[in-house]
Amino acid sequence: MSAEENFAYVQRPIPCDTCENEAPGTYYCTDCRKTICEECEKFHKKLTINHNVILRTQLADTDVNPISCAEHDKQASFHCEGCDTPVCGTCITGKHQGHKMVDLHEVIEEKRKVILSKMNSIQENSLPNHFRQREEMRIEKEEREKDIKMLAGKMEAENKYLHEILDRIHHERMKKLDNYKESCSIIFDSHEDEIEKGISFCGRRVSEYEDALRKNSFAEVKKLAERNEPLPQVRDKPNLPRSPSFIPADVTEIVGDFVKLQAFPPSVVVKHFESITPTIISKFKSPLQGYPRISITKKGNAWLAGHNERKLAMVDMKGRVLDRRIIENRPFALAVMENGDVVINPRSGDSSSVTRLLLDGTEIPIFDSASSGCYGISVTADQKILISTCDGRVLRIDGVGANVKQIYKGSTQTSSIHAVEGADGNIFISDWAIPAVVIVNNDGKVLSTITQSEEGETVQEPSCLVLDNMGNICCSDRAKDCIYIIDKSRKMRKLVGKSLGIKRPRFLAVDCKNYLWVTQRDGSIFVLRYL
Structure with missing residues (x-):
């Protein structure tokens, strides 16, 4: 090996041969013929006191492995071509006399070149490829673990929801059965009482007749014989109410929907949305006036608020009204909490206080937005409340209005129309001032700004945002008459538009079946299946 090549070799970084940390090897043990890092060198000196440990940079000037003759205790200087072995000067005049000899250093130099070539190939090709594959495998493993965790959460939620629905159905049917039992x-x-009265009456009359016949009194016999009184009539069979039906149609429907939603491999569940073909499940008019605001309950029904009314109405997927409430202020937006309470953003001019409508109908103010008014409102996974104020801020408060934290501050009053928490815990904000969907972390650091879809369509008025059950974010754009969807990789594509009759969409909600509810300016409400 030439001096230049030897110098290049000792300068090249090589990992430690004795530890698993792949620390750079700084030292070399000429006895063990191993490269050692600084940490291992301390232990090596203690364990092998007589070993010669030098810096790798000294290898260029050190004969680290002198070759000895196999026959004599001398250093070999030649290579016997016929015997393919190193030999010393004594061998040349002895056992190997007359054999073809070459300089040993030339042979070693050629062998070293081959080894150096192999080593370079490993270090420049094989090792980097293995390191790259290991990193790719680590990332892939983390992604799979995230997907599995997400799926487990969704399946647990579905399982809990199914049990709640079945328990509710069982409770309602048992209640019907109890009512039927009580009616019967x-x-x-009533019938038994009338029958007992008839038996008692007949018994008394028989006793009277027997006494009169036994006494044989003309007056008594004449009196009883001439008595004209109606006898109690035997009651007809009671007209009982119809027995309640217990055909499990509702259970079958629920299980069927569950199978449609979950009975496919995880690879399908976590796929992107290239093959989305939205279809309309239901369409109906809001029972309230104007632009409907909407939020979904845990049972899959929707609370609605009108555009200019102090009223709320709960409807099912077919638009049938299940409940109505009168509230103090006209709501701009509303959101349902896990326990069923409804948090309400009032319209600017009515009040600056966010209120919480309890299940018993009590309405309590929980937060004052300092007279700026509010736009959107949403509830996070840990039941915190995100408020988009009319001065461009996004605030996070707890369920009683305390622990206020500002997440975002836009440049204008329309900088935060709506905000929602994503599956990764980051906050998605619809900002009209840019216009864009802005993604920030919980400390307000901007992570991404989405201004157009993958199809190249520019966002114009991003309005309501909602997280679906698969971790995607749906976003309405009322100026473009469409709804976009943002997947977990933050790619946004157009989901649905005028082709399905969508016009001026604003407020969105996703139910437990992953159906998307869309409200429009004309008061109509669409329920879409899109995944």
Whole structure:
């Protein structure tokens, strides 16, 4: 090996041969013929006191492995071509006399070149490829673990929801059965009472007749014979209410929907949305006036608020009204909490206080936005509340209005129309001032700004945002008459538009079946299946 090549070799970084940390090898043990890092060198000196440990940079000036003759205790200087072995000067005049000899250093130099070539190939090709594959495998493993964790959470949520629905159905049916039992008991008790009265009456008359016949009194016999009184009539069979039906149609429907939603491999669940073909499941008019605001309950029904009314209405997927409430202020937006309470952003001019409508109908103010008014409102996974104020801020508060934290401050009053928490814990904000969907972390650091879809369509008025059950974010754009969807990789594509009759969409909600509810300016509400 030439001096230049030897110098290049000792300068090249090589990992430690004795530890698993791949620390750079700074030292070399000429006895063990191993490269050692600084940490291992301390232990090596203690364990092998007599070993010669030098810096790798000294290898160029050190004969680290002198070759000895196999026959004599001398350093070999030649290579016997016929015997393919190193030999010393004594061998040349002895056992190997007459054999073809070459300089040993030339042979070693050629062998070293081959080894150096192999080593370079490993260090420049094989090792980097293995390191790259290891990193790719680590990333892939983390992604799979995230997907599995997400799926487990969704499946647990579905399982909990199914049990709640089945428990509710069981409770309602048992209640019907109890009512039926009570009705039957009342009817039977009434009939039994009348029958007992008839038996008692007949018994008394028989006793009177027997006494009169036994006494043989003309007056008594004449009196009883001439008595004209109606006898109690035997009651007809009671007219009982119809027995309640217990055909499990509702259960079958629920299980069927569950199978449609979950009965496919995880690879399908976590796929992107290239093959989305939205279809309309239901369409109906809001029972309230104007632009409907909307939020979904845990049971899959929707609370609606009108555009200019102090009213709320709960509807099912077919638009049937299940409940109504009168509230103090006209709501701009509303969101349902996990326990069923409804948090309400009032319209500017009515009040600056966010209120919480309890299940018993009590409405309590929980947060004052300092007279700026509010736009959107949403509830996070840990039941915190995100408020988009009319001065461009996004605030996070707890369920009673305390622990206020500002997440975002835009440049204008329309900088934060709506905000929602994503599946990764980051906050998605619809900002009209840019216009864009802005993604920030919980400390307000901007992570990404999405201004156009993958198809190249520019966002114009991003409005309501909602997180679906698969971790995607749906976004309405009322100026473009469309709804976009943002997947977990933050790619945004157009989901649906005028082709399905969508016009001026604003407020969105996703139910437990992953159906998307869309409200429009004309008061109509679409329910879409899109995944």
